[in-house]
Amino acid sequence: MSSLPDDPIEVRRGKLDELKRAGAVAYATGHKPAASSAELKERFKALEPGQSSGEQSSVAGRVVAIRDQGKIAFFVLRDGRGEIQLFCRQNTLGEAAYAQAKELDVGDWVYAAGEVLCTRTGEISVAPTELTLLAKSLRPLPEKFHGLADTDARYRQRYVDLIANPQVRQTFETRFAVIAQMRRFMDALGFLEVETPILHTVAGGAVARPFVTHHNTLDLPLYLRIAPELHLKRLLVGGFERVYEIGRCFRNEGMDPRHNPEFTTIEVYEAFGDMRSMMDLTEDLVRTVTSKVLKTTELSYQGAAIDLGAPFARKTLAELVSAAVGQEASVHTPRAELAKIAADHHIAVEASWSAPRVFMELFDKLVEPTLTQPTFAWGYPAEVSPLSRRNDDDPAICDRFELFIAGRELANAFSELTDPLEQRARFEEQARAKAQGDEEAMSIDEDYLRAQEYGMPPAGGMGLGIDRFVMLLTDSPSIRDVLLFPTMRDATPSA
Numbered sequence: 001m002s003s004l005p006d007d008p009i010e011v012r013r014g015k016l017d018e019l020k021r022a023g024a025v026a027y028a029t030g031h032k033p034a035a036s037s038a039e040l041k042e043r044f045k046a047l048e049p050g051q052s053s054g055e056q057s058s059v060a061g062r063v064v065a066i067r068d069q070g071k072i073a074f075f076v077l078r079d080g081r082g083e084i085q086l087f088c089r090q091n092t093l094g095e096a097a098y099a100q101a102k103e104l105d106v107g108d109w110v111y112a113a114g115e116v117l118c119t120r121t122g123e124i125s126v127a128p129t130e131l132t133l134l135a136k137s138l139r140p141l142p143e144k145f146h147g148l149a150d151t152d153a154r155y156r157q158r159y160v161d162l163i164a165n166p167q168v169r170q171t172f173e174t175r176f177a178v179i180a181q182m183r184r185f186m187d188a189l190g191f192l193e194v195e196t197p198i199l200h201t202v203a204g205g206a207v208a209r210p211f212v213t214h215h216n217t218l219d220l221p222l223y224l225r226i227a228p229e230l231h232l233k234r235l236l237v238g239g240f241e242r243v244y245e246i247g248r249c250f251r252n253e254g255m256d257p258r259h260n261p262e263f264t265t266i267e268v269y270e271a272f273g274d275m276r277s278m279m280d281l282t283e284d285l286v287r288t289v290t291s292k293v294l295k296t297t298e299l300s301y302q303g304a305a306i307d308l309g310a311p312f313a314r315k316t317l318a319e320l321v322s323a324a325v326g327q328e329a330s331v332h333t334p335r336a337e338l339a340k341i342a343a344d345h346h347i348a349v350e351a352s353w354s355a356p357r358v359f360m361e362l363f364d365k366l367v368e369p370t371l372t373q374p375t376f377a378w379g380y381p382a383e384v385s386p387l388s389r390r391n392d393d394d395p396a397i398c399d400r401f402e403l404f405i406a407g408r409e410l411a412n413a414f415s416e417l418t419d420p421l422e423q424r425a426r427f428e429e430q431a432r433a434k435a436q437g438d439e440e441a442m443s444i445d446e447d448y449l450r451a452q453e454y455g456m457p458p459a460g461g462m463g464l465g466i467d468r469f470v471m472l473l474t475d476s477p478s479i480r481d482v483l484l485f486p487t488m489r490d491a492t493p494s495a
Contacts, residue, residue: 008140015103016136024100026136031111033060037077037084040116040124047118052127058113059084059126060134062163063106064141073102077112085125086112092127100133107137155480156488174293175470175482179246181289182266182466189281191242191268196231198224198248202445205229207386207430208251209439211261224250229387229461230448232269233416236459237451241271246466253440257478258408261487264466269416273460275399278413279376282403282462283312286374286410286469294473301406301472304372312374312403317363320377324366331356331381331396338362356381356396371404378402380414386426386442388414403464406472413462420452 019026034057035043044053061079075086090098092114104110114128141163154161154168161168183193201220203210205227213222228245235243246266253259270277290308291297297309318330325341335355342349342358347365349358360381371377378401382390388398400414417423427444434441470482480486 009138012105012136012138012140015105016138018103019133019136024133026133028111028132028134031058031060031132031134033079033111034058034113036081037061037079038081040084040126041082044116044118044124047116047124049118049122050120052115052117055116056114057116057126058111058130060111061109062137063104063108063110064163066104066106068102071098073098075101075104075110077110085119085123086110086131087117087119087125087127088131089127092129093131097131101131104133105137105140107139107141108133109135109137152488152491155486156491158484171470171474171476171482172484174474175466177293178289178470178473179264179466181292182246182285184292185285185288186244186266186268189242191244191270192240194232194235194240194243194245195247196225196228196235196245198250200225202443202447204442204445204448205231205387206249206251207384207440207442209253211250211252226251227265227463228267229463230445232267233456233459233461234448234451236269236271237454237456241457242269244268255487257480258468260467260479260483263479263483265463266466267461267463269459269461271457271459274415274458275378275401275413275460278460278462279312279314279378279401281460282376282411282413282464283374285464286403286405289469290473299473299475301475302477304406306373306406306472308374308405310373312376314376314378314401316379317359317367317377317397318379320367320371321359321362324370325362329359329362331359333359354383356383360384368404368409369407371407374403374405376401376403385414386430387417387423389417390422408468408472409465410468410472411462411464413460416456416459416461418452418456418458420449420456423452424449 016026037059040057040059047053059077059079061077063075064078065076067074071090073088075088077084077086088098088101093101111132111134112126112128113130114126117125117127119125142160199222201222203223203226208226210223210226213224215222227249228247232243232245244266248262249265250262252261287297287308298307321329329338329341333355335358338355338358339349342362345366347361349361379397380400382396382398385398385400388400391397391399398414402409403411427442430442431444434443467479467482471479474482476482
């Protein structure tokens with residue numbers, strides 16, 4: 001760090017030292033504002049230019065702009081609801097207090113009390129008779145934070161990003177509104193919000209690589225949950241017929257614009273439901289929450305117009321893949337034929353892959369990116385759906401769907417597998433895959449199997465990625481744009 005006199009951090013620390021020497025408090029408390037900036041602007045919006053209200057009030061916030069005109073100074077104060085101007089005059093504040101006010105810097109937090117008025121230029125303002133420093137800012141705010149060469153700095157220093165870019169704050173206000181509306185929607189349907197463990201003794205509920213930790217007292221290996229599914233379904237066994245949970249999940253996997261090691265989901269389980277009832281619920285949830293938050297069901301994502309108000313398409317994977325490759329293709333198509341189709345479309349497949357696995361690769365590469373409008377794709381191979389109930393007419397597939405919007409998976413749901421014997425066989429298949437080196441395969445959860453043996457009602461379950469949903473509603477290209485503090489590679493803080 002430079003020690004030159006004009007170093008802005010050193011200048012601010014010098015001001016702090018002066019305050020301390022003078023016996024002033026640079027980090028105060030006990031100054032609660034009477035109103036927010038938005039409340040004052042709304043209450044006094046009828047004031048004419050140059051008119052005083054004759055009423056006193058107080059505000060508090062961060063100074064984001066200063067304009068010094070000698071014996072008059074204007075400060076723009078930002079709080080959690082917006083911005084308001086402070087119209088500071090020497091004859092109103094007093095000479096000593098006015099001199100102290102002129103030593104304030106952009107970034108400082110202050111409390112101001114005085115008369116509310118409208119300036120001659122029509123700006124609702126507070127003319128302080130009291131101006132108190134609440135917290136001295138020792139680092140200047142960047143003028144163009146988004147112009148930094150290191151774009152990761154926005155995510156590493158989200159606190160500065162929120163100050164510098166009001167749109168970022170709006171993104172997160174939308175996120176919190178989405179979660180609030182989801183709760184209202186589920187509660188209105190009679191679902192009970194529950195909490196299940198984040199530390200699991202067996203990693204399960206999804207096919208993914210877990211984070212591993214250790215409990216010292218019990219000398220027990222534990223896993224951060226990759227999904228709450230198996231605990232939520234235990235509650236169905238226990239008699240809770242409609243449950244949901246909003247919370248964090250953790251997967252020790254790669255990172256890209258759609259994936260972060262920790263993320264937020266809503267998982268919903270309904271006794272006596274099935275895949276089709278989950279389709280209805282998911283469509284209604286997505287449409288209702290979008291309408292409540294955005295006041296519309298029509299939006300644009302990365303240049304693509306999307307209509308969430310129209311009925312969502314419902315198609316089988318076999319239909320979608322067949323249309324994409326121009327010939328009939330399904331999990332029943334011979335592997336050699338599927339491999340040839342893949343080669344014709346320049347898609348690499350491994351020799352060890354089964355026909356269903358090759359079929360899924362065709363879907364992932366040729367179909368998924370094309371599903372711009374909301375589409376329920378259902379009929380996943382049983383081989384890749386270890387917790388789903390097999391289809392009655394075609395046991396090679398499961399009554400499972402994924403919802404795709406803007407070419408991305410948003411939700412995953414199915415008719416739940418409730419047969420404990422078949423579930424054990426599925427777990428054993430997963431365990432064999434894990435033993436052969438598949439780090440994402442599930443382990444056998446004996447307690448979950450024991451729960452199922454007591455009898456689990458027929459049920460439908462659904463999980464929806466809240467981060468991806470918020471990405472869609474805010475037109476955000478990266479999941480890091482909708483996470484307040486995304487996971488980042490470690491970096492040494494800059495001076």
